Amino acid sequence: MILVTGGCFQGKTTYACETFGIDREDTADGMNCLMEQIYQAKLLYHFHEYIHRLMEMGQEFVLEELKEKNPDIILVTNELGYGVVPIDRFDRAYREKTGRICCQIAKEAKEVHRVVCGIGTVIKHD
Amino acid sequence: MLVLVTGGSGSGKSEFAENLVQQLHRKPFLYIATMYPFDEECHKRIARHRDMRKEKQFDTLECYTGLKQADVSGYGTVLLECMSNLVANEMYQENGAGEQCVEVVLEGIDHIQKQCEHLVIVSNEIFSDGIPYEEETERYQRYLGKINQEIARRADLTAEVVYSIPLIHKGSLEECIHTV
Numbered sequence: 001m002i003l004v005t006g007g008c009f010q011g012k013t014t015y016a017c018e019t020f021g022i023d024r025e026d027t028a029d030g031m032n033c034l035m036e037q038i039y040q041a042k043l044l045y046h047f048h049e050y051i052h053r054l055m056e057m058g059q060e061f062v063l064e065e066l067k068e069k070n071p072d073i074i075l076v077t078n079e080l081g082y083g084v085v086p087i088d089r090f091d092r093a094y095r096e097k098t099g100r101i102c103c104q105i106a107k108e109a110k111e112v113h114r115v116v117c118g119i120g121t122v123i124k125h126d
Numbered sequence: 127m128l129v130l131v132t133g134g135s136g137s138g139k140s141e142f143a144e145n146l147v148q149q150l151h152r153k154p155f156l157y158i159a160t161m162y163p164f165d166e167e168c169h170k171r172i173a174r175h176r177d178m179r180k181e182k183q184f185d186t187l188e189c190y191t192g193l194k195q196a197d198v199s200g201y202g203t204v205l206l207e208c209m210s211n212l213v214a215n216e217m218y219q220e221n222g223a224g225e226q227c228v229e230v231v232l233e234g235i236d237h238i239q240k241q242c243e244h245l246v247i248v249s250n251e252i253f254s255d256g257i258p259y260e261e262e263t264e265r266y267q268r269y270l271g272k273i274n275q276e277i278a279r280r281a282d283l284t285a286e287v288v289y290s291i292p293l294i295h296k297g298s299l300e301e302c303i304h305t306v
Contacts, residue, residue, distance in 0.1 A: 005289060007254065079288065081134030083255025084263055089167075099136015099289070106138075106289040114288060123291045 001067065002074045003109045004120070005102065011118035012076050013045040019113070019120060020074055039069040047077035051098050055090075061101050067108065077102060079114070127302065128239060129246040130281045131292075132274060138290035143205055143248045144179050149303045152202030152243045157184040158193075160212040162219070175207070190215045191222045193234025203244040209277070210250035213270045227269050232276055249274050251286070 004016045017024060020043070028041035030050030038044050054061055066073065079102075080095040106112050112124035129146065133139035147155055157179060163169050176186075184205070189196050193212065198204050206212070209231075216222040216231060223230035239245045253267060278284045283297035292299065 003289070079134065081136050082251045082253065083257055084252045084259060084267065085135070092167075096136045099134065099138075103136070103138040103290040106291055112289065112291055114293075123288060123293060 001071060001105065001109045003102065003105050003112045004074065004076045004115060005079045005112070006115035007082075008078050010115045012078075012115045013043075015113070015115050015118060015120045016043060016045070016074055016076050022074065038066060038073070041070070041073065043074040043076065045076035047075045048080060048098050051101060052094055055094055055097060063101070063104050063108065075105060127244045127283070128277070128281045129244070129302070130249060130274070130277045130284045131246060131287060132249045132251055132285070133287035134251050137287045139248055139250075139287040140175060140207060141178060142285070142287045142290065142292055143207065143246050144182055144184075146303075147184075147203050147205050147244075147246055148182060150203050150244050150246075153183065154201050154203075155182070155184045156198055156201040156204045156242075157186045158196065158198070158204060158206040158238075159186055159188050160190060160206065160208060160215065162190045162211070162215055191219055193231065194237045196234070196238060197241075198238055199241045201242050203246065204238055204242045205246045205248070206238070207248040208250055209247055209273060210252060210270055213273060214266060217266060217269065228272050228276075231273055235277065247277055249277070 002020070004012050006012050013027070016022065017027070022043045026041065027043040027045060028037040030044055030046035038050065044050065051061060080098050086092050086095065106124060109124065110126040111122060113120040114123050131139050131143040159172070161168055161172055163172060187196060187198065213227060213231060216227040217224065235247070253271060259267070278296060281296060283299065283302045284295045285292040285299065286295060
């Protein structure tokens with residue numbers, strides 16, 4: 001598993017596709033893909049939106065299941081939580097949840113990349 | 127030694143800071159808790175943090191304002207969490223420092239540092255989501271930003287935690303752990 005994170009509009013997905021040699025057609029968009037696609041896709045981007053959708057459906061993300069079914073997936077996510085605490089309760093819960101899940105994933109991932117201005121830095125490598 | 131640990135919300139900065147304190151090996155450990163329990167959500171958050179550190183041998187001191195009055199003598203390492211709450215309390219609570227917030231908080235940090243061997247401060251990155259806030263909230267960002275800069279300037283180690291991974295902006299983590 002590989003995690004690619006960074007702010008929005010930083011070229012994270014392009015960086016990930018180029019770095020890991022992934023065709024765009026092998027990627028899934030967390031914003032609108034079928035929820036099961038996370039178990040087949042080589043790369044899933046907008047992972048934070050995927051978590052948002054899970055929360056709206058009242059479902060939990062299960063890392064163990066993903067590790068078992070798709071251990072080599074590349075997850076691309078916005079790095080949330082760098083603003084003032086949101087007023088809306090769901091927004092607060094969402095950015096907190098995304099953070100906790102990404103911490104778990106980062107611990108399991110063999111690599112974590114952080115992208116700023118299209119440039120990636122490897123911040124974890126096994 | 128002074129350490130600043132910062133990061134976004136849910137980045138794993140608390141866990142990192144708590145584990146760092148364990149590695150500094152200067153007991154006894156004191157945790158200065160600054161979150162005022164306004165509501166159910168705060169209580170849950172506080173409970174989660176208490177649970178996280180229950181095996182880590184911390185005494186707890188609640189300090190919502192007036193860090194300068196805190197007596198932490200006898201403690202080897204103090205972990206203060208979180209600066210963002212302390213600043214909000216100083217700005218908005220009745221007995222807080224109001225417009226003198228920055229100076230008062232920095233004096234408080236000096237006061238704590240003089241009493242213990244190591245002080246680890248957890249702060250929060252609330253500066254980069256691009257949302258224009260109201261003037262009052264921007265003042266809060268400005269105060270916390272200034273305080274973070276001042277702490278980092280004095281710190282031996284400054285780490286930003288990204289999804290549980292520490293990015294070291296100042297000093298060396300290895301040196302900190304091994305020279306103590």
